[in-house]
Amino acid sequence: MSSRKGDPTPTRIRIDVEGGTGVEIDWADGHKSRYTFQYLRDECPCALCRGHGGLDGPRPPAPKLALYKEAARCTGASAVGNYAFSLAFSDGHATGIYSYEFMRDVCPCADCRSIIRHGAN
Template identity: 40%
Template sequence: MSHEGIRMVSAEEARRAEEADRPLPKEATDPAKVRVHKTEGTGVEIDWKDGHRSAWTFAWLRLACPCATCVEEREREGRKPGEPKAKPVELLPMYQAPPRPETVTPVGRYAISFHWNDGHSSGIYSWDFLRRNCICEACKNSF
């Protein structure tokens, strides 16, 4: 009997997976106002209809890309959305331009997408994804 494909998860992982499936109130995932600070290169701010405000840097958003390729890579490496890759030890690190979107496009009424300056463009950042991944102190443990 083969056990390939069976993966044991901790109680904490199971709790997080269950919470990720729990629907959020509509007001929590419905933006009242979205501000993309593309010119300034700083990031995105969303005022939600429930009165909460979320903000992310472009660096965090690029590292949290929700496309299948990026999600698989993060899972394989054990990283959370927005968590950077481990840097190899180098004598002279190569300069890497900070992540910035070249274009920002609404996706229907449910998401936003970015075409990043590194050429990546397949991530669709749903309002639900963004709210569940709000990085403010109040949200870190509530969703």
């Protein structure tokens, strides 16, 4: 089955680094997505953030930084080819590559969340 939630082709991308409000993407199918930088930091797709699955044992204890974690701010954004962008965060993390397909997958809006919830259908 090749159906996806939607067309992961952005027609407009707005990354509000200075204002700090987050990322807005308009998609070719008319859908609009909005993400806070904190959300994108939490969903960071890079190997460092996603690479714990194969390790033995439960999740490692949170690093000390997390104890007084403040909302992640974006300190920079740059295009990666024509399929993705990367974000640099105030905690120094900058290895996440956010492909448009990934962004569409993690769209936090109620419509997209309910599609995920209903799974196979």
